[in-house]
Amino acid sequence: MWQVAPAGDRALLVTLGRTIDPGLLAQVLGLDQALKDNPPAGLRSTVPAYASLLCHYDADVTDPARLEETIRQFEGTVKGAIPSGPVVDVPTRYDGPDLPEVALKTNLTPAGVIEQHAGREYLVYCVGFAPGFTYCGALPEEIAVPRMASPRLRVPAGSVGIAGRQTGIYGVESPGGWNLIGRTALRLFDPAADPPARFKPGDRLRFVPIP
Amino acid sequence: MIEVIDRGRWTTIQDRGRSGLERFGIPPGGAADWFAASVANELVGNEPDAALIECTATGPTLRFDVDAVAAVTGGRVASIGDWQAVRVARGSSLAIGTIAPGLRTYIAVRGGIDVPVVLGSRSFCQLGSFGGGFGRPLAAGDRLRIGQGIGHEPLIEPWPLSHRLPVQGPWEVHVIGGPQTDAFAGDALERLAATACRVTPAIDRMGLRLETPTLRLRTQEILTVPVTAGAIQVTPSGGLIVLHVDHQTSGGYPVIATVGSADLPLLAQARPGDTVRFRIVDSIEAARAWRRVSGWLAHDP
Numbered sequence: 001m002w003q004v005a006p007a008g009d010r011a012l013l014v015t016l017g018r019t020i021d022p023g024l025l026a027q028v029l030g031l032d033q034a035l036k037d038n039p040p041a042g043l044r045s046t047v048p049a050y051a052s053l054l055c056h057y058d059a060d061v062t063d064p065a066r067l068e069e070t071i072r073q074f075e076g077t078v079k080g081a082i083p084s085g086p087v088v089d090v091p092t093r094y095d096g097p098d099l100p101e102v103a104l105k106t107n108l109t110p111a112g113v114i115e116q117h118a119g120r121e122y123l124v125y126c127v128g129f130a131p132g133f134t135y136c137g138a139l140p141e142e143i144a145v146p147r148m149a150s151p152r153l154r155v156p157a158g159s160v161g162i163a164g165r166q167t168g169i170y171g172v173e174s175p176g177g178w179n180l181i182g183r184t185a186l187r188l189f190d191p192a193a194d195p196p197a198r199f200k201p202g203d204r205l206r207f208v209p210i211p
Numbered sequence: 212m213i214e215v216i217d218r219g220r221w222t223t224i225q226d227r228g229r230s231g232l233e234r235f236g237i238p239p240g241g242a243a244d245w246f247a248a249s250v251a252n253e254l255v256g257n258e259p260d261a262a263l264i265e266c267t268a269t270g271p272t273l274r275f276d277v278d279a280v281a282a283v284t285g286g287r288v289a290s291i292g293d294w295q296a297v298r299v300a301r302g303s304s305l306a307i308g309t310i311a312p313g314l315r316t317y318i319a320v321r322g323g324i325d326v327p328v329v330l331g332s333r334s335f336c337q338l339g340s341f342g343g344g345f346g347r348p349l350a351a352g353d354r355l356r357i358g359q360g361i362g363h364e365p366l367i368e369p370w371p372l373s374h375r376l377p378v379q380g381p382w383e384v385h386v387i388g389g390p391q392t393d394a395f396a397g398d399a400l401e402r403l404a405a406t407a408c409r410v411t412p413a414i415d416r417m418g419l420r421l422e423t424p425t426l427r428l429r430t431q432e433i434l435t436v437p438v439t440a441g442a443i444q445v446t447p448s449g450g451l452i453v454l455h456v457d458h459q460t461s462g463g464y465p466v467i468a469t470v471g472s473a474d475l476p477l478l479a480q481a482r483p484g485d486t487v488r489f490r491i492v493d494s495i496e497a498a499r500a501w502r503r504v505s506g507w508l509a510h511d512p
Contacts, residue, residue, distance in 0.1 A: 005390035007439045008469035009497035013390040018434050045231035047437035049461050054437035056230070059472075059501065064494050126435055128461030131236040131339040135435060135461075171236060172339055189236070191329050191341040197235040 002075050004068045010056055012064055014071055017051035020137045020165060024051040025125055026080030029202050031071070034078050040070040048201050049126040050135075083202050087121055090169065092160055092207045094118075096180035098148075102162065105145050114209055116143045117181065122167060124203040132171020132189025132197045136205065139165045151177030158184045160207065167207075171197065182207070212276050213320065215353040216304060219271035224324055224343040224355075226262040229332035233460040239440065240334040240342075240457050243416050243479035244315050246376055247285035249508050251319035254282035254296045254366050261323030261360040262333035264349070266316040270307020271349060273318070275299050279357065280321035280365050286313020286378050286480055295369035296321075313378030313480040314414075321365060325358030337416060337457055374507040380485035381407070382477045385492045385500055386443065386468040394430050394465035395445070402426055403443075403467060404489050408451060412483040416457035419478055421487065423451060430465050438462045441470030443489075453478060471497040473504045 003015040014031065017024040028048050035046060035055070042062030047054040057067050094114045103110045122136035129135075139162055147163040152175060155161070159170040161178025168178060171189035184207075188198045199205065215222075225248065228241020242248030242265055252261050264271070270288060278301045283293045290308045291297060293316075299305060310316045326333050326344030335343025345353060388400050406426040413420035427449040437460060438444070444452040444464035453470060454462075455478060468489065470478065481487065492500070 003393075005392065006387050006469070006494060007390045007437075007466070008387055008441050009471045009494055009501065011439050013436065015390070015436070020434065045233070047233040047460065049437045050434050052434075052436045054233070054439065056439075059498055063498075126461055127234060128236050128435070128437065129459045131336070133236050174338060189339065191339060195235060196232070196237065196330060200234070 002072070004071060006064055007054060010059055012055045012057070012067055012071070014053045014055065015051065016053070020050060020125065022082060022123055023080060025123065025201060026082050027078060028053050029082070030078040030080040031074055034074050035071070040067060042067065047128070049128055082123065085203060087204045087206050088199070089208045090184050090186055090205050091210045092118070092182040092184045093210055094182040096160065096182045098179040099181045102143065102145055102179050102181055106143050108143070113143050113181065116140050117162070117167065118207045118209050121204055121206050124199045124201055124205065126201055127197050127199055130170070130172055130174040133174070134169045134171065134188060134199045136167050137165055139167050141165070145179055147177045148179060151175055155180065156183065158186065158188070160184060213355040213357065214274045214276065215271055215349050215351055215355070216274050217272040218348065218350050219266055219307065220269040221267040222271045222349045223265050223335040224262050224326055224349070225265045225334045226332055227260050228334050228456060229330050232330060233437065236460050237330065237336065238338060238457045238460060240332065240336050242317065243456050244285050244317070244476040246476040246504060247315070248317045250294070250370050251282045251284040251317040253508060254284070254294070254370060255280050255319045255321040256361055256363045256365045257319060257321065257323050258360040258362045261319065261358065262326060263320070263324060264318040266307055266310060266318065268314060269309055270316055272304055272306040274304045275301060277301050277357065281305065282319045283307070283316060284370070285316040286310040288316055292369070294375065296365040314482050315479050320357055321361060323358040323360035325356040376476050376504065378480040380481060380487065383488050383490050384474045384477055385471040385497055386489045387471060387494060387497055388468050388491060389466070390469070391433060391436070391465035391467065394433055395428060395467055399428050400467060400491060403428065404491050408487045408489070410481045410483055410485045410487065414481065414483065416455055418452050418454045418458055419481060421451040421453060428467065432463045433465050435461050435463050438466060439469060441472070441475055442466040443468050443470065455479065471500055473497070473500040
């Protein structure tokens, strides 16, 4: 059952599940599309992430009870499918400062870590945290390592990091606590572009090692 | 034109922000104390979406090469009659100086500050290094053009004391429980509301870290969820982070409660050592608080 809870006095958070699961993301995207196709009165914007959808509303037009009722009409009926777009190549130079440490923790060689990371297709689950930051999954269990104990204050844009069963790409220079294993020159965030972020939830990508 | 002679501590161009772009990782931004900023625009007769200057802790020194009408609101400054429209003569300088009590002061200039609109707003976005005219805080030598965003005549009277929010703590801040209520013990929200929280030095437009030495809430990280301004995140070590207007758009710490929109300006004025108490309200009471404060703006005093 979906959980619908207030996120302050201007937003409701719809939680569809609690795991990294393509099926849940598909439902989130399905609900997002359904609300876009049939916009409830007062709904201002939505923010998808993994297994939840944040719905910002205009409190002068609607109230949380009324909006929840509208959202719940889609529960059980929303069609969930990941759009079948192309797999985007992300050319990546695997020279991140944490690659040796990740190799040590996973009993692999650095080349083994790269092989595990680059050898598969990932699904984009969320663009969030900072402009253009792209959360992808699922990372193979073999190279899943926890977040760093103390985050870095500055991580360069384009850095490729891993944390738990996730891998992500930093869209802009920002603080960050993920283990950095590589870097891409692909531009993930451009305020002059439309849309300003290169990826969106539901996109597919693949890291391609470059020298 | 207005020339920046001294930049102050952290001075940026802000307006009402850019909402609706969180799905790209872009925070809503805009003036941290939306109420003081709105009053400043109202005093000089600007349109509500006119851009103005947000000062932090120590304000800038500005030189005007045209006659202008300005208003200074928010955190108190000794340098100028605040909360009222004042004439600034061509060739004169406005030195804001130290802000106290309060942390953020707004300078509105009749016509607004005319910097390019980026993604729907003139606000500087720190996380993305764009907007605000220069993609950075103001620096000495920057020149600002005055815009055309005029709505009505400047107000003659000072803004009434009865229609201002307190810029000095201790504050009582209204919160609505959730959304991740179930990540905490059943009595956690009541215990939070019973605790005086102290503001630490770790405060900026992205968020404020609070200390609660007598309260330690137990929780764990959760699957990444979208978050809003006002969200009170609890870290695994029991620390509190209240997200503000330039917040990260998603996070993995559970949110025990969310500050109501009407009270976000209070946190924009908080300084290290100030005390905040949270009072739990429902959405009806939060809406009432919003109507009360926004109502002060809707009807000219």
